[in-house]
Structures are given as C-alpha cells and as structure tokens.
Amino acid sequence: MSGTTLDDYTGRYAARVHGMAQSEIRALFSVANRPEVVSLAGGNPYTAALPFDDLEEMFSRLLHDSGPKSFMYCPGQGDPRLREAIADVLELTGIRASADDLVLTTGAQQGLDLLARTFLDPGDIVLAEGPTYVGALGVFQAAQADVRHLPMDAQGLIPAGLEEALRKLETQGREAKFLYTVPTYQNPAGVTLSEERRDEILTIAERYGLLVIEDDPYSMITFEDEPPKPLRARVERGVIYLGTVSKIFAAGLRLGWVLAPPAVRDKLLLAVEASILCPPALTQEATRRFLTEMEWQQQVKVFTTLYQERRDALLGALSDYMPQGTSWTRPEGGMFVWLDLPAGLDSKAMLPRALSERVAYVPGTGFYSDGDGAAHMRLNFSFPTSDEIREGVRRLGGVISDERRLRDAFTADTE
Known part of the structure; x- marks a missing residue:
C-alpha cells in the first residue's frame, strides 16, 4: 500500500470515527508548551510538589x-x-x-x-x-x-x-x-x-x-x-x-x-x-x-496550599489587568477559572493573537458540543507559578483590550 494518503482510508473508517475531532486543548499543546509562552491552558497537576525522595524509597520497597x-x-x-x-x-x-x-x-x-x-x-x-x-x-x-x-x-x-x-x-x-x-x-x-x-x-x-x-x-x-x-x-x-x-x-x-x-x-x-x-x-x-x-492526606494539603496561592494570584491579576466588561468565576477549589469576555469578542478567533503575544488559554467552544462558548475561555492556575500567572494575565489583558478597541473602531466605521 505504498504511496497511499490518509484520504485513501476514508471509506474504511467506522461511522463513529467520522465525527471525531481533536480537542481544543490538545490542539494547543505544541504551541502552548513553548518556553516563551505562559500557558494558562492546560489542566496539569503540579507534580514537582511530590516528595520524590520518599517516593524513591517507596518504589524501591515495591520492587523488592x-x-x-x-x-x-x-x-x-x-x-x-x-x-x-x-x-x-x-x-x-x-x-x-x-x-x-x-x-x-x-x-x-x-x-x-x-x-x-x-x-x-x-x-x-x-x-x-x-x-x-x-x-x-x-x-x-x-x-x-x-x-x-x-x-x-x-x-x-x-x-x-x-x-x-x-x-x-x-x-x-x-x-x-x-x-x-x-x-x-x-x-x-x-x-x-x-x-x-x-x-x-x-x-x-x-x-x-x-x-x-x-x-x-x-x-x-x-x-x-x-x-x-x-x-x-x-x-x-x-x-x-x-x-x-x-x-x-x-x-x-x-x-x-x-x-x-x-x-x-x-x-x-x-x-x-x-x-x-x-x-x-x-x-x-x-x-x-x-x-x-x-x-497522602498531608500531600493533598501541600497541593491545596500551592493551588490556593496560585488561584489567588490569578484572581488578583484578573482584577488588575482585565478591561471593563470582563467577568470571571471565583473557584473554591480545583484548578480552573471561567472567564466571560466583553460583549462581541470571540475567544477562538482571538487565540492566534494571544499566542503571538505569548499567552495561551482554552477557548470556551471546546467545552460545548454545539459550537457555543465563543464568549468565554478557561484559565488554569495549578501548573504555572504565581509570577507566571500574573505575567500571563497581563499579556492576556492587553490582547483583550486591543480586540475590544478593534471591535469598537469597526462598529463606529459601519454605523
């Protein structure tokens, strides 16, 4: 079957495969993981906070x-x-x-x-x-x-x-x-x-x-x-x-x-x-x-304390840098904040500009089956440091402000 292309297999796929698509999050990985990009996109736990010396001993006993x-x-x-x-x-x-x-x-x-x-x-x-x-x-x-x-x-x-x-x-x-x-x-x-x-x-x-x-x-x-x-x-x-x-x-x-x-x-x-x-x-x-x-319960407390500090850093940065008309949730646990954009903005359309400004998020459309969610985005606070979070939100606030100005200018030109 040398010389075949992906399209050559289309007729062989099961019906359920045709509707499958890559998620919004995984599509971002290759770009968001670049070192110069502050990624608020993933949902990764901060495994560097694990007690690796103790884990090394545990795994050694396990193998023995x-x-x-x-x-x-x-x-x-x-x-x-x-x-x-x-x-x-x-x-x-x-x-x-x-x-x-x-x-x-x-x-x-x-x-x-x-x-x-x-x-x-x-x-x-x-x-x-x-x-x-x-x-x-x-x-x-x-x-x-x-x-x-x-x-x-x-x-x-x-x-x-x-x-x-x-x-x-x-x-x-x-x-x-x-x-x-x-x-x-x-x-x-x-x-x-x-x-x-x-x-x-x-x-x-x-x-x-x-x-x-x-x-x-x-x-x-x-x-x-x-x-x-x-x-x-x-x-x-x-x-x-x-x-x-x-x-x-x-x-x-x-x-x-x-x-x-x-x-x-x-x-x-x-x-x-x-x-x-x-x-x-x-x-x-x-x-x-x-x-x-x-x-293990003490380890959960370590994660919780770390994530709460980073949650607070995210909420503080949002208050400092987000333009008027933006709102967000205040989670009491977990890893995520849901942000509502000013009226008329589209988080998916805005993403390339955000990536060019070296900040990543997940557009809200990834969390709906029907294409809804363009006016929203998900932000993660579990993995980046507090300083990275603050810098990422500063960049994101600039992108949203620029997008709103462009929208307002376009609206004024068409009236």
Whole structure:
C-alpha cells in the first residue's frame, strides 16, 4: 500500500470515527508548551510538589517486595487490596462503598469510556452541564450520542433547567440515558453545585428515573473548610461515581475507578476485558502503597496550599489587568477559572493573537458540543507559578483590550 494518503482510508473508517475531532486543548499543546509562552491552558497537576525522595524509597520497597507480581497481569476488576484502600478514601468523603463494587480503570477517562460503551447507542441523549469537561465530550462524541447542555450559574447546574429538559423530552416521547455532571469545583467553569441544589437535582432525577454519572476528580482540592458531600454520599441508588488519583497523587499513573451497582459493575468488567484485559498492576501497587504507607492526606494539603496561592494570584491579576466588561468565576477549589469576555469578542478567533503575544488559554467552544462558548475561555492556575500567572494575565489583558478597541473602531466605521 505504498504511496497511499490518509484520504485513501476514508471509506474504511467506522461511522463513529467520522465525527471525531481533536480537542481544543490538545490542539494547543505544541504551541502552548513553548518556553516563551505562559500557558494558562492546560489542566496539569503540579507534580514537582511530590516528595520524590520518599517516593524513591517507596518504589524501591515495591520492587523488592513485589516486583515480579507487579509486572504481571492482574484481575480485570483491579487489585482487591487497592480497592479496599480506595473504599477507605471514599469513606472520608461520606461515601459508603464496598471494594466489590469498585472497578479500577486507567484513569477516570477510561471509566467514562466504559460507561459510554455500556449505556450509549448512536443517537442516545446525554444531558450535561454547559460548559462541560472536554474529555467527556470526546467520549460521548465517539459513542455518537446527542449531548444536550443544561444551564449553569455561580451555584452550579440549575435544577429548573434540568427539569425543563426532562419534561420536554417526555412530551417528545424520548428520554435521556443519563445526566453527566462534575458538581464540585467543575471543569471548566470552576463553580460548585450548592448544597440545596444537590438535593433538588437528586429529587428530580429520582422523579424521572434519570441515571446520574458523577465525575469527582477535584473535591479533595478544596480551599474551604470542607467540600460539599458528593451526590453519591447522599444517594446510593441511581448515582454512578467516577474518581481518580490524578489530582491527589500523579496523573501519569493513569489510575481511576468507577463505583457502580453490581449489575453495572459486571457489564463494566466485560468492557474492561474487551478493551485492555486488565488495568496495569505496577501503577496499582504504587497507588496502594501511596494510600496505605505514605502521608497522602498531608500531600493533598501541600497541593491545596500551592493551588490556593496560585488561584489567588490569578484572581488578583484578573482584577488588575482585565478591561471593563470582563467577568470571571471565583473557584473554591480545583484548578480552573471561567472567564466571560466583553460583549462581541470571540475567544477562538482571538487565540492566534494571544499566542503571538505569548499567552495561551482554552477557548470556551471546546467545552460545548454545539459550537457555543465563543464568549468565554478557561484559565488554569495549578501548573504555572504565581509570577507566571500574573505575567500571563497581563499579556492576556492587553490582547483583550486591543480586540475590544478593534471591535469598537469597526462598529463606529459601519454605523
């Protein structure tokens, strides 16, 4: 097949592949990672804050004690000892979980993919916040689902909007397969579903028989005394829970989990075995030892203190450098701020100019399935230093001010 081009394969692709596209974030990586660019675009945890001397000792013990076993296959559901340790971690959040009901995955992203394989047929409706996590959109897009966005405000998902969407579907003789939600320190908006609304959302879901997929990667990265209890801690029936160690330990280990009722768990296991056979034993053993042998809660506090300082640096810089008409969220945890541009500006159209001024962000369009979000952008504060954040926002404020002046000049010329 020498001399073929990419187009030569078009007729061979599965139908689901034709709608797949690179995410807004990954498309930025090659440019945003240049050293002269201040990147407020990524969502990387600051792994340089990990205690590498202690980790070196831990990995040395791991290899000495269980090296051969850790380089072998393992059960498809994951190491039962790690599942027990994760159940203990979940208990700290108020979730009562049995290790038997946990399925370990290669990151929460794979958990999403497994759930999509289990529940979604082409054309099925998924309800999700608007905006929502870009990785979830990629999974739902690959499953050929129809994503319907629900409105949010500073208190998170609006219950009346959920009920209206469900009532409308009911009158059409249709139903949503599930609600996908990131209720705590949401990616990308940085907002948190209020206590009152959590109960309202669960009541509405129960009334309509709506399954809820709760994605909870950020709740331990809290800048408040205590984060709100997860939805799964309030209601066991009807809520499937996704978690990960990416934000409390290391994203590169690719270790996550799905907490699901037995019937769903069994289907997920079939999907695991069909896709990867089993999760990696080495990263499971490393995670188990981190959670049982090291001061992991203290490490979470290290991350939290660092991210709060950087959050404050970002909010302070936004106040100092953003032009009138710009607004943003104030996250109480997590890694992201959602910025609303002055009227008439387009974050995606503005990005090339921002990159030329050596600052990167993610346009809001990446977090919607329908092309919405042009008036918004996501800013990350977990990875760049406070000084880099301040300089990046200064550059970004200049770009937005210039874009607004150009818009105003164009508007005046056309009147």
